[in-house]
Amino acid sequence: MNEISTADSGAAPAFDHLRALFINCTLKKSPERSHSQGLVDISAALMVRHGVAVDQIRAIDHDLATGVYPDMTEHGWDTDEWPALYERIMAADILVLVGPIWLGDNSSVMKTVIERLYGCSGILNDAGQYAYYGRVGGCLITGNEDGIKHCAMNILYSLQHLGYVIPPQADAGWVGPAGPGPSYLDEGSGGPDNDFTNRNTTFMTYNLMHLASLLRAAGGVPAYGNQRAHWDAGSRFGFANPEYR
Template sequence: MLRALALNCTLKPSPDASSCELMAQQVLDELAGHGATGEQMRVVDFDVKPGVRADMGGGDQWPQLRDKVMAADILVFATPTWMGHMSSVAQRVLERLDAELSETDAEGRAILAGKVAVTVVLGNEDGAHAITADLYQALGDVGFSIPSQGGVYWNGEAMQTTDYKDLPGTPEKVASTISTLARNAAHLATVLKERPYPAPPA
C-alpha cells in the first residue's frame, strides 16, 4: 500500500476555500485509484518557523509535518502563484526540507531518496512553468524522485478574478494531466519500494 501526502502551501488559513486544496485533493483522489491512501495538510495552519533545521524549537510545528513527509511514499507539493512566484509558505517548506540533505538511512542513502514528489501550481498570472521548474530542482536536490510528467498546473486569465475553485468543472486538459501524473507517480513509487536506489560504497 502506498501512502501520499499533499502539502498545501496556500496563504489562506482554514477554513477559507482554497484552489490549491481542490486540485491537490483531485490528485490524491486519482492516486487512490492506484492504491495510494492520502491526506492533505494546509501548512499555513501550522506554526512553521523559518530556518533550515529539522526542528527550530520554540514551538516550531514543522516536526509534525516532517513526520508526515517521512511516512509518505508520494509528496504532492501544491502552491499558488503570487507575483509570478511560488507562495512564501512553499518557499519556507523547501527551506525546511533543506535539513534533510544531511540525513541518511541505515544504508547510507539520502533519507528522501526512496520517495516521489509531484507538483501542483495554480494562479491567475504567469509563472507556473518557472515555479514547476524551481520545485523540480529543489525537491530533486533533497532526494525526491520526479516521475515523468509529474507536474500539473492551471493558469486563469491574467488580471481576472476567476479562481480554479470557481470553475464549473475541471478542464479536460487538467483532468487528463492529473490522471497521467497520478499513474506515473504511483508506478515510480512502487518501483522504488521494490527496488531502492543502491547504497553508496562502504
C-alpha cells in the same frame, strides 16, 4: 498504422502498498476555501481509488518556524511544529507540493516548506544515503496569471536536489487566461472542466504511483556510489581525481 483504442489500456493497477502526502502551501488558513485544494482533491481521489493511503497537510495551519535546521527550537524559536510534520513526510512514498502563484512565483509558504525539507536533507537513512532517497515527488500549481512552469521548475529542482526521484510529467496546474481573472474554483472559471489540466493532473498522479511502486519493489535507489556515510569514511566508489597539468 496502429490504432489507439479509446478503451482503458489494460487492467487498472493497485497501489495499496503506497502512502502519499499532499502539502498544500496556500496562504489561506482552514476552513477558508483554497483553490489549490481543488487540484489536490482530483489527484488524491485518483490515488485513493487505487488503494493509496493519502495524508494531507495545509502548511499554514501549523506553526512552522523559519530556518534550515530540523528543529528550530534548538536555534532560538519558542515553538516549531515541523518535527511532527517531518515524521508524516518520511512515512510517505509520494510527496506532492501544492500551491498558488503570487507575483509570478511560489508562495512564501511553499518557500518555507522547501527550506524546512532542505533542513532535514542531511539526515541519513539506514543505507547511509540522504533521507529522502527512495521517494518520489511532484507538484500542483494554481493561480489566475501565468507562471506554472516557472513555479514547477523551482519545486521539482528542489525536490530532486534533496533526494526525491521525479517521474515524467510530474507537474500540473491551472491559471486560466493570462492576466487577472477567476481562480480555479470560482464559478464560471472553467477550471474543473479544463481538459488540459485534468489530463496533466491524471498523468502526474499515475506516474507518481507507478514510479513509487517500482522504487518500493526495488528496495529504493541502489546504495552503491551515493552513500554519504561511506564517503565520509573514506570510500570513493572508484572515483579518481584527474591529473592536472
